[in-house]
Amino acid sequence: MEKEFDDVLARTARIATDWLHTLDDRPVGETVSLDELRERLGGPLPAGPVPPLRVVEDLAAAAEPGLVAIPSGRYFGFVIGAGLPAAVAADWLTTVWDQNAGLYACGPAAAVAEEVAGEWLRDLLGLPAGSSYAFVPGCQTAHLTCLAAARHDVLRRAGWNVEEAGLNGAPPIRVVVSARRHTTIDRALRLLGFGTAGLTVVPADDAGRMDAAAVRSVLAGPPVPTIVCAQAGEVNTGAFDDLAAIADACAPAGAWLHVDGAFGLWVLASPALRHLAAGAERADSWAFDAHKWLNVPYDSGIAFCAHPEPHRAALSTTADYLTQGGDGSPRDAIDWTPGFSRRARGFGVYAALRSLGRQGVADLVDRCCEHARTFAAGLAGVPGCEVVGDVVVNQVLFRFADDDTTTRVLRDVIDSGEAWLSGTTVGGRRAIRLSVSNWRTSGEDVERTLAAFRRAAVS
Numbered sequence: 241m242e243k244e245f246d247d248v249l250a251r252t253a254r255i256a257t258d259w260l261h262t263l264d265d266r267p268v269g270e271t272v273s274l275d276e277l278r279e280r281l282g283g284p285l286p287a288g289p290v291p292p293l294r295v296v297e298d299l300a301a302a303a304e305p306g307l308v309a310i311p312s313g314r315y316f317g318f319v320i321g322a323g324l325p326a327a328v329a330a331d332w333l334t335t336v337w338d339q340n341a342g343l344y345a346c347g348p349a350a351a352v353a354e355e356v357a358g359e360w361l362r363d364l365l366g367l368p369a370g371s372s373y374a375f376v377p378g379c380q381t382a383h384l385t386c387l388a389a390a391r392h393d394v395l396r397r398a399g400w401n402v403e404e405a406g407l408n409g410a411p412p413i414r415v416v417v418s419a420r421r422h423t424t425i426d427r428a429l430r431l432l433g434f435g436t437a438g439l440t441v442v443p444a445d446d447a448g449r450m451d452a453a454a455v456r457s458v459l460a461g462p463p464v465p466t467i468v469c470a471q472a473g474e475v476n477t478g479a480f481d482d483l484a485a486i487a488d489a490c491a492p493a494g495a496w497l498h499v500d501g502a503f504g505l506w507v508l509a510s511p512a513l514r515h516l517a518a519g520a521e522r523a524d525s526w527a528f529d530a531h532k533w534l535n536v537p538y539d540s541g542i543a544f545c546a547h548p549e550p551h552r553a554a555l556s557t558t559a560d561y562l563t564q565g566g567d568g569s570p571r572d573a574i575d576w577t578p579g580f581s582r583r584a585r586g587f588g589v590y591a592a593l594r595s596l597g598r599q600g601v602a603d604l605v606d607r608c609c610e611h612a613r614t615f616a617a618g619l620a621g622v623p624g625c626e627v628v629g630d631v632v633v634n635q636v637l638f639r640f641a642d643d644d645t646t647t648r649v650l651r652d653v654i655d656s657g658e659a660w661l662s663g664t665t666v667g668g669r670r671a672i673r674l675s676v677s678n679w680r681t682s683g684e685d686v687e688r689t690l691a692a693f694r695r696a697a698v699s
């Protein structure tokens with residue numbers, strides 16, 4: 241039995257490294273159709289057991305052409321990082337160790353790794369001492385966590401215990417969001433009982449920055465329980481809201497300021513770029529991802545909260561059979577996350593931070609932004625290509641003469657297998673969005689991708 245386990249893990253490590261070695265040469269996108277994938281992976285449920293080694297080998301062979309080479313240095317889609325070697329390896333161990341990191345009792349080392357990684361992150365990003373945190377599946381769940389804490393706190397201050405009394409009959413909460421907020425904000429709010437029709441939507445400029453003066457005038461009236469959602473890094477342009485001005489508006493109104501910093505918050509780790517998010521440290525909560533710019537494998541998001549009491553009050557749960565608290569107050573993640581049984585996500589973050597160090601995170605962020613600027617300069621020389629707006633951080637938006645050409649050029653580049661990017665609509669026109677978020681992306685990857693665009697533009 242153990243021998244069989246050894247064999248399958250050793251073989252799997254080989255399959256994994258073989259795949260990584262193909263990244264420079266294989267097409268970045270998938271090479272099979274949906275129907276072919278259903279054919280390759282499908283078939284009836286086997287009547288009896290299939291040996292593990294065979295299962296893994298067959299799975300790898302069947303899936304391979306349907307994989308997108310996301311860890312490739314020429315994958316620029318959405319905002320997606322790759323896995324740093326230490327983080328990938330720690331993630332494997334997380335699976336093998338199989339801790340249930342909801343309770344300290346089911347994974348003491350996992351709980352302490354989260355404590356350490358949480359403190360490292362707080363320090364790296366300059367968030368307030370004493371902030372609480374939660375390791376969650378992604379920024380979406382981080383929003384849910386932070387906004388649950390916000391809901392608790394603004395209602396508590398209005399004399400209402402929302403965990404006990406619910407929202408029926410509660411004092412109304414004003415929720416102020418930007419016209420260019422990420423869609424995950426809406427879903428988190430929806431799950432917390434705030435319908436989209438009830439949101440106070442503040443306009444944003446062309447780059448996607450929330451109008452801070454409009455936030456100020458919305459908040460100028462008599463104080464009511466208020467949550468404001470601002471953004472560090474708009475998903476298309478990478479633009480940052482003026483967080484200092486928004487924090488100034490929130491303070492006198494007693495509003496809870498939440499920051500969606502899914503990828504953008506990482507600029508706080510870079511001395512050269514942290515001015516973009518100046519004022520972020522004055523927020524009440526922050527949601528961001530490790531699986532984007534920190535290059536931890538999926539999935540890995542983080543919620544931070546400047547006020548541990550409402551955070552814990554909103555999320556904590558218990559049952560007679562659980563063992564929480566105890567000598568030396570161990571940290572039980574179920575008190576801080578919307579999850580119950582959960583993966584020990586802290587190990588991957590811990591490993592990524594340790595392997596990069598403070599300087600390494602700054603270098604990673606700076607390097608990606610440098611590549612984005614090189615892209616913008618290079619694209620400006622591609623026939624018919626127009627770079628849209630400024631390159632703020634690691635995102636570049638560009639388009640061709642008309643929507644059809646933009647769509648065709650993007651299609652041609654993806655079909656060439658040289659790179660993978662995604663499209664979007666800005667100002668009513670199609671555009672290509674390019675995000676450099678991968679530790680592996682090199683100057684050579686940038687040049688190869690630019691060459692692919694030059695070829696597609698004139699074909």
Ligand SMILES: *Cc1c(COP(=O)(O)O)cnc(C)c1O
Nearest residue numbers: 378379380422424475500502529
């Ligand atoms: C990616 C992203 C999200 C959602 O993050 P997930 O990790 O996918 O849940 C939220 N906001 C912004 C600005 C993003 O870029």
